[in-house]
Amino acid sequence: MPVPKERHSKAxxxxxRSQKDKMPSPNIVYCPNPQCGAPMLSHHVCPxxxxxxRRDGTFLSVMKPLEERExxxxxxxxxxxxxx
Numbered sequence: 001m002p003v004p005k006e007r008h009s010k011a012x013x014x015x016x017r018s019q020k021d022k023m024p025s026p027n028i029v030y031c032p033n034p035q036c037g038a039p040m041l042s043h044h045v046c047p048x049x050x051x052x053x054r055r056d057g058t059f060l061s062v063m064k065p066l067e068e069r070e071x072x073x074x075x076x077x078x079x080x081x082x083x084x
Contacts, residue, residue: 033059 031038031046038048045052050063063069 027042028039029042031040031049031051032053033046033049033051036046036049036051038046040046040048045062048066049061050065051059051061054060064072
C-alpha cells in the first residue's frame, strides 16, 4: 500500500476539503411578467404574482397573488386562536 512521502499541512488539507462542499449559486432571474418583475428562481413559479411563462410566450396564472395568500393565512390563524 503506498504511503505519502510528506505530511500535508492542516491548511492544505482544509483547502482541499473546502472545494468539495461548494454549492452552486442559485440561478436568479426576474419575473417575465411585465407587471411584476420580481426576482425568482429560473424554471419556477414567481412567488409574488404566481405566473409562469408558457412556451408560446403567454403567461399562465398558477397561484393567487401574495396579498390574497397572506390574507387567507391570517384568517386561518385567527380561526385557530378562536378555537383554543
